[in-house]
Amino acid sequence: MLLGSYIGVAQPAVQPLSYGFVNGQTISNWYADYVGVRFTVTTPSYVAGEKLHSDATTADGWGLTMPLPIITNVPVIEAAPDSLACTTLQNGSSPYPSMLNKVALIYRGTCEFGCKAQAAQAAGAIAVLIINNQPNGVVGMAGGTCGPNVTIPVYMISEADGNALDAAIHNGDTVRISITNWGRGLSNDLGFVFNGASVWHDFAIPKYEMGNSNGTPAAYKQVNGAYIANFGTNTEHNVKLSSTLQFTPTGGSTSLVMSDTTKIDSFPAIDSIVVMYMNGSNSTHGFYDVHSSSNGRFDLTYNVSADEVDSFPQDNVTKSSFYTTDSIYSKGTYDFTNGVPLSAAYINGFTNNPEAMAGPMYYINSGGHYAARTQFSTILIPGGTAIPGGILPTDPFPIYLFQWVDSPSTAYHDSLIEAGELQEGTSLVGVAQYTFNGTTDSSWETFSVDFQAYPPTPPPLQRPALMANSWYWVAADMPQSYALGYDGYTNYYPRSFGVVKYMGNKEYWANIDDVGQSGLMAENAGDAFSMFPFGGTSDVDSVYFSSEKQGLTPSLPLITSTSIGSTVAVKNIVQQDLKLNVYPNPTSEMLYVSVDLPCVAKSIFYDVISSVGRKVTSEAHHNLQNDKFTLDTRNLAPGRYYVTVIADNTITTREFTVLKH
Numbered sequence: 001m002l003l004g005s006y007i008g009v010a011q012p013a014v015q016p017l018s019y020g021f022v023n024g025q026t027i028s029n030w031y032a033d034y035v036g037v038r039f040t041v042t043t044p045s046y047v048a049g050e051k052l053h054s055d056a057t058t059a060d061g062w063g064l065t066m067p068l069p070i071i072t073n074v075p076v077i078e079a080a081p082d083s084l085a086c087t088t089l090q091n092g093s094s095p096y097p098s099m100l101n102k103v104a105l106i107y108r109g110t111c112e113f114g115c116k117a118q119a120a121q122a123a124g125a126i127a128v129l130i131i132n133n134q135p136n137g138v139v140g141m142a143g144g145t146c147g148p149n150v151t152i153p154v155y156m157i158s159e160a161d162g163n164a165l166d167a168a169i170h171n172g173d174t175v176r177i178s179i180t181n182w183g184r185g186l187s188n189d190l191g192f193v194f195n196g197a198s199v200w201h202d203f204a205i206p207k208y209e210m211g212n213s214n215g216t217p218a219a220y221k222q223v224n225g226a227y228i229a230n231f232g233t234n235t236e237h238n239v240k241l242s243s244t245l246q247f248t249p250t251g252g253s254t255s256l257v258m259s260d261t262t263k264i265d266s267f268p269a270i271d272s273i274v275v276m277y278m279n280g281s282n283s284t285h286g287f288y289d290v291h292s293s294s295n296g297r298f299d300l301t302y303n304v305s306a307d308e309v310d311s312f313p314q315d316n317v318t319k320s321s322f323y324t325t326d327s328i329y330s331k332g333t334y335d336f337t338n339g340v341p342l343s344a345a346y347i348n349g350f351t352n353n354p355e356a357m358a359g360p361m362y363y364i365n366s367g368g369h370y371a372a373r374t375q376f377s378t379i380l381i382p383g384g385t386a387i388p389g390g391i392l393p394t395d396p397f398p399i400y401l402f403q404w405v406d407s408p409s410t411a412y413h414d415s416l417i418e419a420g421e422l423q424e425g426t427s428l429v430g431v432a433q434y435t436f437n438g439t440t441d442s443s444w445e446t447f448s449v450d451f452q453a454y455p456p457t458p459p460p461l462q463r464p465a466l467m468a469n470s471w472y473w474v475a476a477d478m479p480q481s482y483a484l485g486y487d488g489y490t491n492y493y494p495r496s497f498g499v500v501k502y503m504g505n506k507e508y509w510a511n512i513d514d515v516g517q518s519g520l521m522a523e524n525a526g527d528a529f530s531m532f533p534f535g536g537t538s539d540v541d542s543v544y545f546s547s548e549k550q551g552l553t554p555s556l557p558l559i560t561s562t563s564i565g566s567t568v569a570v571k572n573i574v575q576q577d578l579k580l581n582v583y584p585n586p587t588s589e590m591l592y593v594s595v596d597l598p599c600v601a602k603s604i605f606y607d608v609i610s611s612v613g614r615k616v617t618s619e620a621h622h623n624l625q626n627d628k629f630t631l632d633t634r635n636l637a638p639g640r641y642y643v644t645v646i647a648d649n650t651i652t653t654r655e656f657t658v659l660k661h
Helices: 030-035 114-124 159-168 418-425 492-505 540-549
Strands: 021-022 025-027 038-043 051-055 069-080 104-106 127-131 156-158 176-180 189-199 204-206 224-228 236-249 255-267 272-278 296-305 317-325 345-347 356-364 369-380 394-403 430-436 446-450 469-477 481-487 510-514 556-559 580-581 590-609 615-632 639-648 651-656
Touching: 030 189, 069 159, 104 114, 104 159, 104 369, 104 556, 114 127, 127 159, 156 159, 189 296, 189 317, 224 236, 224 296, 224 492, 255 394, 272 492, 317 369, 345 369, 356 580, 369 394, 369 430, 369 469, 394 446, 394 590, 430 446, 430 639, 469 481, 492 540, 580 651, 590 651, 615 639
Parallel strands: 069 104, 104 127, 127 156, 204 317
Antiparallel strands: 021 025, 038 176, 051 156, 069 176, 189 224, 224 272, 236 255, 236 296, 296 317, 345 481, 356 469, 356 510, 369 446, 369 481, 369 556, 394 430, 394 469, 580 590, 590 615, 590 639, 639 651
């Protein structure tokens, strides 16, 4: 349900759905979910604004969680003489400025996070700000051996933001920060909810999808809107949200694509979060077509203003970019210079069931191309603790490519991905796998893996064909003790809110499914997939926003080719000498998979998934040439399933059917 709405040409604002369920009671939790802790640089103005951050709390076993506001306009001092704070700090002794009652600025690297924080605490700091040394946003922080001794709050900011603060300090300017749970005690203070602006459908998309003759599919329409907050104590009047979209072709000049504005007459400080979508002369509720026939960058800028003069205008502007490319679809941020997706967070499924299928959804508007490869990053987390730079054991990492068409000829034509649509047709269209070499492959590294078509073809192997007007799910089968790299920043939730509210459609960007979870990707024909990680298929709400604003988009791009012929590396091809027998097929009780290899394999990995992408089970056997895998199907829902066998560096997949008992 919506708590309230203001719909109309002059009043296109919608109060966001906001509720939570705690201790058996439904409660309002707008501020905690939508805003949470606000980490804001207040001065100097050229680096001011709210920043992406992670923190260490008592729930993590170290750091400090205390009633907010924690910090208000406190100066930031660089750790000295060791900016890494891996040795005793000399702040307060000439020539180094005192850190007493200040915030310590420290670079990540060399020693444990907890030991850095302990050194700053000993020097008199009231909080610690750690700058990431990797260009991938922020990460979680383990306290290590020193962590239990730390009693002050500890935060991390991105490398880019941290370097900007460091440069400001070296420029002679005083950097100040505030960390609050809402406003700053100002009378007039409008601002964007952090990570609350609607972004485009993808971060990157091939230019051949964006031409003027692409048919303007709904999935590629831009949805202009944003979550706005009145952080002040006064009512704001004539609150206006404006947006501009510009395009800069590679090597060319910037041009204006579209601009629009909308407003609300009055915005009180009570219940002070609204969602505003454009409803002006240039769009309908912010929906409009975007086209480009060349590679380049689109820049989307939002600005919020009111009649009253804003006391902190640094959070009145927010920007995002998306790109047209030769061959790359990517939901998450992509580093075009180095040719890799960026991963700022790592997630390993669910607490009780660590094995999971996870990946982004891509809409393919134009056919005629082939799925060539994807890329991924992972970390090993034995015992739930990541080992930075740790060598990965010789485990396989399978990735699947599923196709979905919302066919008008079925009873499920409703923009929802439902199990029946996949059960009626061939859903699995491609497979890929990477087996870590056990010597140099390590956590945090990015790996590239080639797709091969399913059903498999005789040599030469072929890539999966990408069909027009179809959705594709790039799904990584996450083994136990591994966490998959996620974007960690991009939030598609505000876009989904506008699509659901004004178009009546559902738009998917990522799914997660794990062993034993119900209600996400069920087997009943009418059951719908979740639209987003840990989410549902209905209206958005603050609980979902709270999780999605963390950037829960798996970093799995889809890279295409115009060639059907595969250049798949030896480690990924189907071993033609592998003899695989799956029987009885169909089955109603037990399924047997026999493997006959020409030589002893160090490991044989069996992976079973359903036709709707649900992970069923996996099992590994070692040092065998002939082997048999047994699966009890009596508790499985009737339908189609796939068993994938990975023997050392080779992969093959077979389909089987489970009948009713």
